[in-house]
Amino acid sequence: MTAYDELMAFTRDSCALGEVAGRLGWDQETMMPRGAAEQRAEEMSAMSAMLHARRTDPRVGTWLSQAEAHGAVEAAQLRLIQRSYDRAVKIPETLARDIAGETSRGQGIWAEARANDDVAAFLPALKRIIALQREKAACLAESEGPDALYDALLLDYEPGTTSAQITAMFDALRPGLVSLRERIMAAPRPEGLSGHFDETQQMAMSEQIAQAFGYDMTRGRVDKSVHPFSSGSGTDVRITTRTDPSDPFNCLYSTIHEVGHAAYEQGIDAAYALTPLGAGVSMGVHESQSRIYENQLGRSVPFTGWLFGQLRDRFGDIGIETPEAFGRAVNTLRKGYIRTEADEVQYNLHVMLRYDLERALIGGTLEVEDLEDAWNTRFEADFGYKVDKPSNGVLQDVHWSFGLFGYFPTYTLGNVYAGCLNVAMRKAVPDLDADLAQGDPSKALAWLRENIQQHGGLYEPVDLITRATGAAPDVAPLLSYLEDKFTALYDL
């Protein structure tokens, strides 16, 4: 065996073990008995320590120094393994283990604190989690500036992008979003759905729509969880959704969103399975897929026109009489506290709030004790009304309890990428609206698979978007898309 072959055999096992660890996370959110939390934390911690030990195995360093790549695919494999190795060797095993144990426990503590609206119950755990993340960032940081620690964490989620670039992007995005929100909020309020929507029927419809959006159920499954997510790569990519008997959109659009993530993983070239190329290249690109499925396709006026008929067939009277009114109901802007329930326009404002706060926490300019106040002050400034309780404020998201710092901005980055991709996709599929009006997004999905999904980790994120769209990522297409869509919907 050549050094490359030996390295890839070892890496293939590591990828397989990584899949096992990921499935353990899925199990924790969907199946685990509640009394098993403490043992599960030990299991996760042992898996993390073992995976960390493999990433830093001295043989990997030796193989990397000897391996020769033949062709672009092998070169990309080596590039990703080298990056992972270079980062991993900087993190002591004890730290990797502490992070895994603390975040596994942190989740349970957060969930209980959120259920009781008790911020104080979560703060000690959050403090430990942040301290560990700062320690990790200090091991990894490559520069000295005020955002050096945050940038070091960001690379786990969005390689090749700095917080300076993200800040510039967000600054360019914000005024347009705020202005559009004001104009929409001043328009007459759209009608809302009414009725009782049987949850079993919702799950059945959810599976139907998931398959229409290309989700292969023979290589996945749909369960319920508190916070919908997608998990796994290769031939075992599972999604979760949730149901609310008074709001079928919650289930439907959670499903379409997670199918976007899952279809990305399922769409990667099978030859890359269980290798570093066999997973989505970054969280931003991942989110571009979930958001384009959910919004540019799933919330488009032609598609909602089709969905209107489906809902009426399945649930009878839904309190809305025309497809036009239904399109506005799907695309309603409301006052609200929760990021995951926000519309396309306000969603990014929720993300920007978290982005600034977590940068301050990691940068050391905001103390955990002051976080709730900072959240509430910023929220009122951005949204114009006060947070009513912590579960609608600082306790609403799972991310920080998982130790995910640097993840939030990739949501908006994904929206920006989706905006860019949408322009190119529409050019390539000129009759898309006619298909969507029949509930058929397949040509769009094929374009996304061809231009984004199949490549897995072959190209760096910005390079991938540029290849697919013919231009570097920019916020302008997203803003134009939102302007055009909502101007037409609300006759602004």
Next chain:
Amino acid sequence: MTAYDELMAFTRDSCALGEVAGRLGWDQETMMPRGAAEQRAEEMSAMSAMLHARRTDPRVGTWLSQAEAHGAVEAAQLRLIQRSYDRAVKIPETLARDIAGETSRGQGIWAEARANDDVAAFLPALKRIIALQREKAACLAESEGPDALYDALLLDYEPGTTSAQITAMFDALRPGLVSLRERIMAAPRPEGLSGHFDETQQMAMSEQIAQAFGYDMTRGRVDKSVHPFSSGSGTDVRITTRTDPSDPFNCLYSTIHEVGHAAYEQGIDAAYALTPLGAGVSMGVHESQSRIYENQLGRSVPFTGWLFGQLRDRFGDIGIETPEAFGRAVNTLRKGYIRTEADEVQYNLHVMLRYDLERALIGGTLEVEDLEDAWNTRFEADFGYKVDKPSNGVLQDVHWSFGLFGYFPTYTLGNVYAGCLNVAMRKAVPDLDADLAQGDPSKALAWLRENIQQHGGLYEPVDLITRATGAAPDVAPLLSYLEDKFTALYDL
């Protein structure tokens, strides 16, 4: 840290990783998408190779040579770690990996072959699995006799017991079972249940009975699978069951049986969690718990009297009018092909058949190509009628497709142990029948927990049974118990 502490920290992680591998097995039988089988085989294989590498880690040898035990518990931990290490270092990593991959794949091939009654489709896989097991046994064998290979495999399931001992036990058991069967079969046939038994109701009743038998649902869960099983240790011990709309006993007694296994794991001293002592000590002792729950308690005449009322309350008319007739219906001997559906008397005859065949396969005196004929011939000799199709014959059990050779005899060993324990338990709980007539096995469960379950791996199997009962294991109590019970039930 002392060498003992370092060894135990390492071992604790290994135990946690072992739990993860076990849960992966649970997932495969209950949740896995069918398209994921090939990837799952790779994942299982990577987990097995990783666990094998940990078991043979040279540091374990060094720590073992330096560690000093303080007290009986530490001595027992070292004894079990030493045994595992001594065995593991004899098996090459490539062989461990091949076995894991082949058996993970073997399961799927077996399931399809069984569904299609196609023995030929399973034989090539079985041949590879047996070759690998023989290769493993050759690495481990400590003697030269005709059963040396089989004995080497048996030690994985029943440490301290040889096939010579088992053969002697089975030889002593068989005549009594055959004679009892003849007398019962000559008695008038008992009435059978009739009616439709709603499967959702069966699952609800199953959970109720599971909890009555001490299963802690906050540290476990009940799902359905083709073949019921129990899985996991510590605070995450899951069981599966199955339902048949015409036969509620299938679900009920599968549940009670698996609860016996699960309660054993849940009953182990929590101080032993995630250590070698923190799991059932052998398959034979495990089966003694599942069988005493299922048979000596669950199929006892007083308990079935209570169950009769429960079933009538839940399902209405069940086609049987008296508790006496119901007791006979629960304890009916039928002609049949399937081990897992067999009554207490005939069950062990099914086991003896498999035991002799698998010893011959591993010993090299029976070729895979001749297995089906050997099964069918032996079955007709033992049961007096011909096997009608492979799924009722050689393809009925999952075990061989998993590579489990040496496992089958522990089923009957468990029945023998249950017979011994029943005598001691009845002495310690003289009013047990009155409690069972109220559906309350709790005093018996407490005795089992105190005398067997809590000890985990602290004592060797035969030592454990001897401590609990005051005498070495023997077949006589099981035979007397069966004689007394069936003589009374059938008025022989």
